[in-house]
Amino acid sequence: MSPSDDTSPVRLLLCDDHAVVRAGLRALLSSTEGIEVVGEAGSGEEALALAARVRPDVVLMDLQLGGGMDGVAATRHLASGAAYGTGTETAPRVLVLTMFDTDADITRAIEAGATGYLLKAEQPDELFAAIRNAASGRTALSAPVADRVLAQMRSPRPALSxxxxxxxxxxxxxxxxxxxxxxxxxxxxxxxxxxxxxxxxxxxxxxxxxxxxxxxxxxxx
CATH class of the missing domain: 1.10.10.10 (Winged helix-like DNA-binding domain superfamily/Winged helix DNA-binding domain)
Known part of the structure; x- marks a missing residue:
């Protein structure tokens, strides 16, 4: 789901199990033109329930969420539209924001339906651009992640289930x-x-x- 027109702010839901990280992201993003933080969740289950209520355009999703549902499972539910009880045409975009850049994590997130994959070491401007790109349906990858994806395509890893x-x-x-x-x-x-x-x-x-x-x-x- 993307904003209805160029002047509409991107409605963003934050999901991270660290309250300090969420507070920092909210402060950073709330002062950014064109992005509106409409909610924050500390778990995958909370993200699904909150997304169904506030209907964000983009969910900024951490992969490691402590106990319960992890970020990959939450991404799969959100990207499929299952959280809304509808199809993918009304599903929010999911943009992963994590510290982890292993091939396994990247593959699992993309297979689950993530629109983009960013590392927490990114500069703020890169994060802002990625959120806007995700809202428009465009893929957003950190440079190191893009390099890994290309490397996998050139030399495919074993396809483990x-x-x-x-x-x-x-x-x-x-x-x-x-x-x-x-x-x-x-x-x-x-x-x-x-x-x-x-x-x-x-x-x-x-x-x-x-x-x-x-x-x-x-x-x-």
């Missing part, structure tokens, strides 16, 4: 098959099946090898 990424993350924590199964509420047999696929995609044959390659290729969030 969401479940395979979950298991790989548990591997990195040092968990065995039984503990992974318990953590993800699946059977040990399912864990072993996914491990086989992960090894094949990463070109390894050990757990340590899988974690090493995942870290090297920045596949872990």
């Amino acid at each position: 969401e479940r395979e990424r979950d298991i790989l993350q548990q591997l990195a924590r040092g968990l065995g098959n039984r503990d992974i199964a318990r953590a993800l509420f699946i059977s040990e047999a399912t864990v072993k099946t996914h491990l086989g696929r992960i090894y094949g995609k990463l070109g390894v044959d050990t757990r340590a090898g899988a974690v090493a390659v995942a870290n090297e290729r920045r596949l872990l969030p």
Whole structure:
């Protein structure tokens, strides 16, 4: 959803689990011409509920939101229009603003429907421009993120499924098959099946090898 005309301010909803960060963003953005902060949320669940009430044009979304729904899941709900009970034609644009720039985080956010992906190290003017671009439906990427996206296109990373990424993350924590199964509420047999696929995609044959390659290729969030 974008502003109805060039003179309408971009209606912006902030979502970050740190109150100090939200206060800083609100102060920065409220003094910016053409941008109106219409609400702020401290969790993914709160962002969905608030978005349904205030109908923002753009949601500025952090990825790491503490307990509960993370920023990727919230982005998926918002971008699909599910938060409004409608279709994508009325959905707000979601602009990710985060400290994390791993390939896994970028891929998950874009796959979830994010219009843009910015790092918190950006200059204010870059943030303002990205918000306006997002409201108009244009992609907005930080320069380092754009470089990573291009690098992925030139040399595609192994296409791991969401479940395979979950298991790989548990591997990195040092968990065995039984503990992974318990953590993800699946059977040990399912864990072993996914491990086989992960090894094949990463070109390894050990757990340590899988974690090493995942870290090297920045596949872990």
